[in-house]
Amino acid sequence: MNEHAGPPLRLGLIGCSPIARRRMLPAIGLVDTVRLSGVAAREVERAKEIAAELGTVASGYEEILERDDVDAVYISLPNGLHCEWAGNALRAGKHVLCEKPLATTREDALELTELAARNGLVLRENFSFEHHSQHTKVRQLLAEGRFGTPRTFTASFCIPPLPPDDTRYNAALGGGALLDIGVYPLRAAQLFLGPDLTVAGATLRVDERLSVDLAGQVLLVSADSVFATLEFGIQHSYGSRYSLWGSSASVTLDRAFTPPPSRLPVLRIDEQDHAEEIVLPPSDQFRNSLEAFVGAATGPVADNDVERPWRDAAVATAGLIDEIRKRAVCVGVRDEGES
Ligand SMILES: NC(=O)c1ccc[n+]([C@@H]2O[C@H](COP(=O)([O-])OP(=O)(O)OC[C@H]3O[C@@H](n4cnc5c(N)ncnc54)[C@H](OP(=O)(O)O)[C@@H]3O)[C@@H](O)[C@H]2O)c1
Structure with missing residues (x-):
């Protein structure tokens, strides 16, 4: 408050x-x-x-x-x-x-x-x-060692195709899936693995006529040698989830990035001989x-001191975008956008 x-x-x-x-x-x-x-x-x-x-x-x-x-x-x-x-x-x-x-x-x-x-x-x-309490809970469990030593982080955010005149298909307006959707899993990786992330590889599926990317994948390595695999796109059925897998347990969260304010989030924790679901109170992230x-x-x-972490996070996300663009293997496609 x-x-x-x-x-x-x-x-x-x-x-x-x-x-x-x-x-x-x-x-x-x-x-x-x-x-x-x-x-x-x-x-x-x-x-x-x-x-x-x-x-x-x-x-x-x-x-x-x-x-x-x-x-x-x-x-x-x-x-x-x-x-x-x-x-x-x-x-x-x-x-x-x-x-x-x-x-x-x-x-x-x-x-x-x-x-x-x-x-x-x-x-x-x-x-x-970032302001949804479901991620605060995951971070708290991570800090308490609930998952053991983190090994991998996977995150996906994909949405169905948009109307043909949507700004995401307009290169001059900063269109593309990476800038619009890919930034969510990138930011989630920063949140859980820290700011020091190296882009180890990336792919982008680029509509050659529109010159915008429609989907992609990114491989990151954190300063603590945790690996992250991210995927995003604007030509899929809807999906928005992540999973953090440690040496003793994993946690999976569905509707990770755009849950409606009324949703009761469910964290699923999986261990060798135990599975558990934690139902959390709703939270209005906006x-x-x-x-x-x-x-x-x-x-x-x-x-x-309060503002610096927010500013640094924004610069780090943009830095990852630069690196992904530099390193990505681009696969050209035709007429897959605006469908
Ligand atoms: N945080 C979230 O959960 C969330 C969710 C969805 C989107 N977003 C972000 O919100 C922003 C807006 O996305 P959106 O999908 O709501 O709107 P949008 O279709 O990207 O358009 C945004 C507004 O930009 C203005 N605009 C200025 N120049 C334009 C141009 N040349 N062509 C079209 N529109 C132009 C228009 O407003 P006027 O005509 O009124 O000037 C339009 O309503 C994006 O940056 C997106 O990444 C955030």
């Missing part, structure tokens, strides 16, 4: 995206330390329609950043536009909650995080899954992520 006693954080939306409508707006309604103070869309008429529906103020992207009554912005633009608008927002003095991934290269992520640190602003990447951001943005200004 945020113990902030001052006025609510005045949050503006940059982009009236499906995820903003489906998850962020309901979350804003649940957190009393934040207030929606405007929506910005590319087209003013659309912004006006949405603002009227939500009882707030309509703007364009640039205009909302000029408003003195907006303290922070939530950016949910196509992946290739995050860096530009997060940078614009930070330069305008706004705290930023940016959808994942923060940037498409390590260099850009580093520049943004340094800008935030210099300006004393909070910059968080909205990997909302609300938790927003609450954490608001707490940081309304607390002692951009406390470096």
